Amino acid sequence: MSARVGVDEAIADAYRREWGYVLAATLRVTGDIDLAEECVQDAFGRAVSAWSARGVPDRPGAWLTTVARRRAIDVLRHAASEVRAISKVDDSDEVIIERVSDDRLRLIFTCCHPALTIETQVALALRLLCGLSTEEVARAFLVSESTMAARLTRGKKKIREAHIPYRVPPDVDLPIRLEAVLSAIHLVFTTGHTAPMGTELVRGDLVDSALHLAQMLHELLPDDGEATGLLALIIVTDARRDARVGDDGTMTLLSEQDRSRWDQDAIARGSALVKEALSQAPPGRFALMAAIAAVHAEAPSWPETDWAEILGLYDVLMRVWPSPVVALNRAVAMGFAEGPEAALTLLEELRGDPRLTSYAYLASARADFLRRLGRRSEARDAYREALALQTNEVERTYLDRRLRELVD
Amino acid sequence: MTEYLVLIYDDKAKMATAGPETFNTLMREHDEFGKSNATSLRGGNALEMTISATSLRRDTNGKLVVTDGPFAETKEILGGYYVIEASDLDAAIAIASQVPAPFGGVEVRPIRVFD
Numbered sequence: 001m002s003a004r005v006g007v008d009e010a011i012a013d014a015y016r017r018e019w020g021y022v023l024a025a026t027l028r029v030t031g032d033i034d035l036a037e038e039c040v041q042d043a044f045g046r047a048v049s050a051w052s053a054r055g056v057p058d059r060p061g062a063w064l065t066t067v068a069r070r071r072a073i074d075v076l077r078h079a080a081s082e083v084r085a086i087s088k089v090d091d092s093d094e095v096i097i098e099r100v101s102d103d104r105l106r107l108i109f110t111c112c113h114p115a116l117t118i119e120t121q122v123a124l125a126l127r128l129l130c131g132l133s134t135e136e137v138a139r140a141f142l143v144s145e146s147t148m149a150a151r152l153t154r155g156k157k158k159i160r161e162a163h164i165p166y167r168v169p170p171d172v173d174l175p176i177r178l179e180a181v182l183s184a185i186h187l188v189f190t191t192g193h194t195a196p197m198g199t200e201l202v203r204g205d206l207v208d209s210a211l212h213l214a215q216m217l218h219e220l221l222p223d224d225g226e227a228t229g230l231l232a233l234i235i236v237t238d239a240r241r242d243a244r245v246g247d248d249g250t251m252t253l254l255s256e257q258d259r260s261r262w263d264q265d266a267i268a269r270g271s272a273l274v275k276e277a278l279s280q281a282p283p284g285r286f287a288l289m290a291a292i293a294a295v296h297a298e299a300p301s302w303p304e305t306d307w308a309e310i311l312g313l314y315d316v317l318m319r320v321w322p323s324p325v326v327a328l329n330r331a332v333a334m335g336f337a338e339g340p341e342a343a344l345t346l347l348e349e350l351r352g353d354p355r356l357t358s359y360a361y362l363a364s365a366r367a368d369f370l371r372r373l374g375r376r377s378e379a380r381d382a383y384r385e386a387l388a389l390q391t392n393e394v395e396r397t398y399l400d401r402r403l404r405e406l407v408d
Numbered sequence: 409m410t411e412y413l414v415l416i417y418d419d420k421a422k423m424a425t426a427g428p429e430t431f432n433t434l435m436r437e438h439d440e441f442g443k444s445n446a447t448s449l450r451g452g453n454a455l456e457m458t459i460s461a462t463s464l465r466r467d468t469n470g471k472l473v474v475t476d477g478p479f480a481e482t483k484e485i486l487g488g489y490y491v492i493e494a495s496d497l498d499a500a501i502a503i504a505s506q507v508p509a510p511f512g513g514v515e516v517r518p519i520r521v522f523d
Contacts, residue, residue, distance in 0.1 A: 165497065
């Protein structure tokens with residue numbers, strides 16, 4: 001009984017840890033994602049009986065890779081019709097003892113190719129690199145399983161028919177392509193950290209997947225400042241997880257969080273990575289966002305937050321990545337550094353930006369500063385505006401509470 | 409190696425305001441493009457404007473209906489095309505990005521191969 005439980009755990013563990021490795025290595029043989037997926041699934045299937053009978057191998061990943069690749073070679077040899085290859089077929093019989101890091105890097109760049117929509121990029125990355133099932137990915141993005149299955153199928157079809165190559169882009173293209181990969185991973189993280197819809201604030205499976213992908217990328221590209229920055233950003237931001245949602249399921253603002261619940265080890269690790277990321281001049285947007293998160297994380301309490309430093313970092317970030325969301329966040333920092341009126345002046349300007357018209361956080365930021373200034377009726381209007389735009393239940397509950405506090 | 413169709417789309421309004429110098433430069437640039445990518449090109453042509461297009465459809469009775477103009481009225485019109493051969497999409501994009509398309513852009517579509 002306990003032996004079987006051990007095997008089940010090993011298999012479940014292998015799904016999480018090894019899927020990306022095994023798939024990427026098998027893809028090198030098949031040149032076709034669908035076939036690679038089938039072979040990997042087949043290998044996992046065989047693992048259940050083989051490991052139950054003969055014990056869990058020392059290197060489950062190596063075992064699975066060998067079996068999956070052998071199956072792929074078998075299938076290709078017996079195939080009646082030509083498998084449309086997306087790269088040169090590698091049918092060497094060598095037993096894989098060492099993981100080839102390049103394989104996963106190739107797979108990341110293939111999944112995150114700009115010729116695919118961002119939703120498809122993210123879905124493929126979660127499915128192929130993190131080993132999430134189609135159902136798990138569907139649940140993460142709150143769509144039906146059939147919708148997600150169709151999205152994945154279309155993505156793989158595009159890769160196959162347009163011949164998106166399975167390789168790490170040449171150096172000349174790397175900066176742009178890497179930016180796409182970082183954006184995709186960041187999107188997975190932000191979706192998980194503050195879920196845009198649904199009843200939970202945090203979707204742990206997405207955050208864990210983002211962390212897994214960011215760690216993988218950092219391992220594969222240790223000298224890249226932005227890959228380091230993204231990993232640092234995720235670690236430091238997620239360190240606050242336990243303090244963000246109260247026991248009653250309500251949202252706790254950064255200003256009110258119990259900082260003793262923050263993961264100090266994660267903060268230390270993240271801060272070290274921030275320093276590393278910033279040592280690469282000029283600093284990129286992820287390194288800067290991570291630095292901002294680190295300044296928050298290092299403040300022992302909200303009143304002790306170094307707002308001047310945060311504002312300075314936002315000034316640099318605006319030059320590197322002048323997005324309206326960054327402008328909004330900078331305005332909020334200005335509000336805490338120099339007072340609510342300063343924030344409101346900037347926030348009023350942003351109301352004219354068409355890219356922010358359906359962005360709930362602009363309205364909720366205005367509402368908060370208006371509330372602090374005692375401008376109650378304007379604050380009420382702003383909270384109502386935010387509620388009209390906010391789709392996450394936990395955030396809505398918070399906004400509703402603030403609104404009711406002002407109606408009396 | 410795969411063949412791709414590179415479709416050149418032009419914004420009608422932008423084209424309308426362009427003068428003869430712009431078009432002369434464009435001709436020259438297409439010529440240069442052709443020379444620089446000679447080994448990858450399998451064909452290509454400029455198309456006459458959509459006012460000279462004729463569309464054919466069948467009505468519900470199967471009868472041929474001939475109409476004046478392009479198949480669909482769009483803001484951007486098909487101005488020309490190239491057929492290129494490339495090892496993969498990245499290589500195709502590298503070539504297609506050199507196609508002069510000052511009034512819009514290009515679409516890169518793989519040509520289907522039937523086994």
